[in-house]
Amino acid sequence: MTARGSDPARGSGEGDGNRSPLRAAWRAARGPNGRALLEADERLFFRQILSTPCLEAVVGAEGPWLLTADGTRLLDFHGNSVHQLGHGHPRVLAAIARALAELPFCPRRFTNPYAVRLAERLVAAMPGGIGAWKCLFAPSGSVAIGIALKLARLATGRYGTLAFWDSFHGAGLDAASVGGEPLFRDRLGPLLPGARHLPPPVRGRCRFGCRDPEHGNCLAFLDETLARAPEIGALVAEPVRWTTVGLPPPGYWRAVREICDRRGALLIFDEIPASPARTGTLFLFEQMDAVPDVLVLGKGLGGGAWPLAAVLARAELDRFPDTAIGHYTHEKSPAGAAAALAALDVVAEEGLCGRARNLGARMVERLAELRARLPFVREIRAIGAMVGVELGPADGRPATALAERTLYAALRRGLSFKIGGGRVVTLCPPLTIASELLERALSILAEALLEASGDAAPPDPDRDSEVVR
Numbered sequence: 180m181t182a183r184g185s186d187p188a189r190g191s192g193e194g195d196g197n198r199s200p201l202r203a204a205w206r207a208a209r210g211p212n213g214r215a216l217l218e219a220d221e222r223l224f225f226r227q228i229l230s231t232p233c234l235e236a237v238v239g240a241e242g243p244w245l246l247t248a249d250g251t252r253l254l255d256f257h258g259n260s261v262h263q264l265g266h267g268h269p270r271v272l273a274a275i276a277r278a279l280a281e282l283p284f285c286p287r288r289f290t291n292p293y294a295v296r297l298a299e300r301l302v303a304a305m306p307g308g309i310g311a312w313k314c315l316f317a318p319s320g321s322v323a324i325g326i327a328l329k330l331a332r333l334a335t336g337r338y339g340t341l342a343f344w345d346s347f348h349g350a351g352l353d354a355a356s357v358g359g360e361p362l363f364r365d366r367l368g369p370l371l372p373g374a375r376h377l378p379p380p381v382r383g384r385c386r387f388g389c390r391d392p393e394h395g396n397c398l399a400f401l402d403e404t405l406a407r408a409p410e411i412g413a414l415v416a417e418p419v420r421w422t423t424v425g426l427p428p429p430g431y432w433r434a435v436r437e438i439c440d441r442r443g444a445l446l447i448f449d450e451i452p453a454s455p456a457r458t459g460t461l462f463l464f465e466q467m468d469a470v471p472d473v474l475v476l477g478k479g480l481g482g483g484a485w486p487l488a489a490v491l492a493r494a495e496l497d498r499f500p501d502t503a504i505g506h507y508t509h510e511k512s513p514a515g516a517a518a519a520l521a522a523l524d525v526v527a528e529e530g531l532c533g534r535a536r537n538l539g540a541r542m543v544e545r546l547a548e549l550r551a552r553l554p555f556v557r558e559i560r561a562i563g564a565m566v567g568v569e570l571g572p573a574d575g576r577p578a579t580a581l582a583e584r585t586l587y588a589a590l591r592r593g594l595s596f597k598i599g600g601g602r603v604v605t606l607c608p609p610l611t612i613a614s615e616l617l618e619r620a621l622s623i624l625a626e627a628l629l630e631a632s633g634d635a636a637p638p639d640p641d642r643d644s645e646v647v648r
């Protein structure tokens with residue numbers, strides 16, 4: 180354990196760790212193709228926490244499935260939160276192929292019909308629509324957060340930010356300064372000046388000891404911080420903390436919105452993993468009773484196949500034509516915009532917002548049955564089809580160890596998911612998943628939890644994850 184309580188071996192912040200004995204044993208048990216790729220990966224790539232050494236080598240991704248180099252299939256309930264449509268949705272792939280054939284690249288200083296159509300579509304979906312909002316595109320979420328930070332500095336004339344401890348807003352130095360995760364901040368020397376942090380809001384569990392569940396988590400503290408630190412120009416936050424499915428207290432964001440307005444700070448919502456559609460509405464803020472000044476999208480925006488992020492901001496912030504705010508080489512990627520347009524079509528035509536709500540409700544229903552049987556399943560939290568299952572200790576095993584054992588027990592049975600915050604099993608299925616596969620994944624999770632807590636035998640290796648070689 181480090182002095183700050185994180186556990187790089189097991190993982191604790193953004194995901195499961197990659198240096199634990201269980202990870203080593205898992206890697207060693209891969210087949211020859213997988214092991215060869217994993218070893219090459221480690222020889223060639225810099226080792227880093229949460230990444231190399233990797234978990235598994237994959238050679239295919241289709242719908243809800245990942246195909247490993249050794250021919251097994253994993254149901255992907257992680258997907259880095261890009262796979263609202265499942266992997267390789269044919270509409271997205273066809274749109275990318277068409278755009279690549281027609282306009283493979285759009286140099287900066289030029290625009291193109293794909294980018295303009297996507298901008299129109301996104302801006303029109305915001306409250307007030309075209310005229311009230313403008314946008315910029317970027318090749319990654321972290322970069323888009325950097326754009327939002329620049330905009331906030333320009334618009335308010337203030338360089339400081341307020342964000343939450345343990346939050347993640349991207350791995351770039353600017354985004355990591357604003358984020359509050361030690362794994363991304365430690366040992367790097369001075370980060371961005373003026374990046375301040377508060378304990379995160381957690382429904383029903385105020386870290387300051389507030390008793391009021393409606394407006395706990397010390398809105399008064401937040402208000403006073405903004406009042407006493409006039410250099411703070413923006414509050415940057417995920418409306419729901421993704422990695423742990425940390426839900427805010429009811430009414431929290433409405434109250435924060437009002438405080439930001441009173442203190443002249445912009446409200447920047449990072450919905451990079453949450454939107455579009457995953458949470459049951461196109462944008463997550465629609466459920467938070469607060470419209471941000473700046474909304475940042477990414478991940479699934481590119482249909483799960485193209486790296487694309489977007490910054491949507493109130494049109495009155497468009498006052499700095501002499502400053503480069505974005506200016507990224509692949510800023511108006513025709514293929515990226517085509518992918519996003521196709522993804523938004525699929526979201527609308529296949530009713531994926533409603534599907535997210537239904538999938539979430541079913542997952543919560545089955546997990547509640549499980550919780551009744553397994554007392555170490557502490558809490559189930561959900562927003563649309565993003566569900567967090569928080570584990571507690573059992574039989575002398577700490578929750579982090581149980582979570583890690585659950586992960587490998589599930590992987591052996593053909594289900595992949597991510598552990599958030601060291602102890603939260605996060606379930607993020609494709610919104611297009613067939614009901615039988617959802618049920619199968621939940622059964623696997625139940626077996627894995629039982630095995631991890633010592634109440635069930637490991638699976639018969641012959642009946643393991645499905646082999647499709």
Ligand SMILES: Cc1ncc(COP(=O)(O)O)c(C=O)c1O
Nearest residue numbers: 319320321347348349451452477
């Ligand atoms: C909440 C949040 N913000 C920002 C990012 C960064 O996005 P990207 O990896 O595309 O830079 C992520 C990625 O995981 C994220 O989950």
